[in-house]
Amino acid sequence: MIVLKKRTWHWLDTFLFIIRAVWMAFIGYNVMLLYSDMLHKAVLMLAFVCMFTVPYFFYRPGYMKFEKYIALEFLLSGSMFFFMVLEFKEVGLDVFEIMIFPLVTIAFVSQSAPFIWLSPFIAFAILLTGTVMGQFYQNLDVIIELADTFIFYVFGFVLGRIAITSLHRKELIESMEEKNMIIKQYAKKIEELTIIEERHRVSQDLHDTVGHIFTSVITSLDALPFLIKANRQEAKMYIEDITALARSGLEDVRNSIYELSLAEENAPLNTRCRQLIEEFIKHTGTKVNFGIEGIERDAGELAKSTFIRCLQESLTNAKRHGQATDVTVRLEHANEQTILEVKDNGIGFDELAPGFGLRSMKDRMITVGGTLQIESKKGQGTRITCVIPLQKEKAAANLFTK
Numbered sequence: 131m132i133v134l135k136k137r138t139w140h141w142l143d144t145f146l147f148i149i150r151a152v153w154m155a156f157i158g159y160n161v162m163l164l165y166s167d168m169l170h171k172a173v174l175m176l177a178f179v180c181m182f183t184v185p186y187f188f189y190r191p192g193y194m195k196f197e198k199y200i201a202l203e204f205l206l207s208g209s210m211f212f213f214m215v216l217e218f219k220e221v222g223l224d225v226f227e228i229m230i231f232p233l234v235t236i237a238f239v240s241q242s243a244p245f246i247w248l249s250p251f252i253a254f255a256i257l258l259t260g261t262v263m264g265q266f267y268q269n270l271d272v273i274i275e276l277a278d279t280f281i282f283y284v285f286g287f288v289l290g291r292i293a294i295t296s297l298h299r300k301e302l303i304e305s306m307e308e309k310n311m312i313i314k315q316y317a318k319k320i321e322e323l324t325i326i327e328e329r330h331r332v333s334q335d336l337h338d339t340v341g342h343i344f345t346s347v348i349t350s351l352d353a354l355p356f357l358i359k360a361n362r363q364e365a366k367m368y369i370e371d372i373t374a375l376a377r378s379g380l381e382d383v384r385n386s387i388y389e390l391s392l393a394e395e396n397a398p399l400n401t402r403c404r405q406l407i408e409e410f411i412k413h414t415g416t417k418v419n420f421g422i423e424g425i426e427r428d429a430g431e432l433a434k435s436t437f438i439r440c441l442q443e444s445l446t447n448a449k450r451h452g453q454a455t456d457v458t459v460r461l462e463h464a465n466e467q468t469i470l471e472v473k474d475n476g477i478g479f480d481e482l483a484p485g486f487g488l489r490s491m492k493d494r495m496i497t498v499g500g501t502l503q504i505e506s507k508k509g510q511g512t513r514i515t516c517v518i519p520l521q522k523e524k525a526a527a528n529l530f531t532k
């Protein structure tokens with residue numbers, strides 16, 4: 131709840147200020163018409179101006195001291211009301227009209243303790259005192275007049291609740307926007323750290339791969355001259371082994387470099403999957419059917435990177451271990467989740483022993499709150515399904531922020 135000390139100027143404050151100014155000008159003008167003496171008119175006009183302006187010294191945009199405003203409003207408006215009751219008894223109950231809009235404004239700002247109950251009590255005491263001073267209690271219509279005045283008080287109080295609720299909602303929205311901005315910043319930071327970690331891993335793999343390959347090739351080449359002299363046939367087979375090793379190393383280096391290039395992209399998931407598949411077809415000659423269902427929504431860089439790694443690993447396993455010649459890739463963008471399905475016509479396996487690649491896929495899916503399902507049967511190929519609920523991906527980012 132917004133307390134009085136924290137409340138800011140609202141458009142309803144401006145509305146009531148204008149209405150009250152017009153009302154007080156109307157009342158003051160009609161009262162001054164009852165006097166013919168200019169001195170009395172000047173004094174009365176000064177009193178009305180003070181009655182209207184002095185309280186607003188403490189109730190204006192940028193400066194709100196409601197305790198002082200309420201006290202001055204009751205003091206000045208109540209004094210003018212008593213003066214009108216004594217000076218114009220013959221006017222009758224119409225003198226109550228001078229208290230209408232001061233009470234509306236007082237009710238409008240009396241939205242917290244102790245004013246929420248003290249203000250109506252003081253207002254009733256002033257009206258009751260005026261009724262006794264003017265002997266209006268002899269007229270039964272005074273009950274209706276008092277009831278009408280308090281209806282205006284209730285009207286002002288309701289307007290005050292509306293203003294408080296509006297300002298409170300505005301504060302909540304601003305707070306939520308600020309928190310959402312912080313969450314987005316943390317999520318972005320997490321993505322950046324994840325990408326940095328991934329680059330570090332790939333660079334380490336690249337270093338290890340290149341080091342291993344070149345060490346093996348150099349060692350083999352160093353021994354080759356002696357082997358040629360000893361046995362040419364065995365040397366020929368040795369050269370074939372070196373060539374196969376070099377080709378395998380080149381393929382590993384290509385994969386590592388391509389992972390680095392993928393990590394640096396910020397393209398949509400559809401585009402990145404298509405690029406990866408085209409690269410796979412180019413290097414392996416494998417037939418790949420790629421289908422997209424639904425409209426892509428931004429699931430975050432972490433989720434997209436996870437899908438790309440899973441697709442890459444699935445395609446590599448389909449070719450290297452499954453000896454597949456035909457692969458079907460389906461990317462479905464559902465309302466609350468994204469599904470990647472890779473199915474091949476490879477040899478399949480009745481018992482699938484998860485290696486480093488599959489364990490890495492599972493770990494990645496767990497990180498983003500997703501699931502990984504592997505179905506394989508000997509002679510019927512393998513199906514790998516990756517599912518990442520969109521809200522889970524966001525929840526994972528929130529978890530990191532905590």
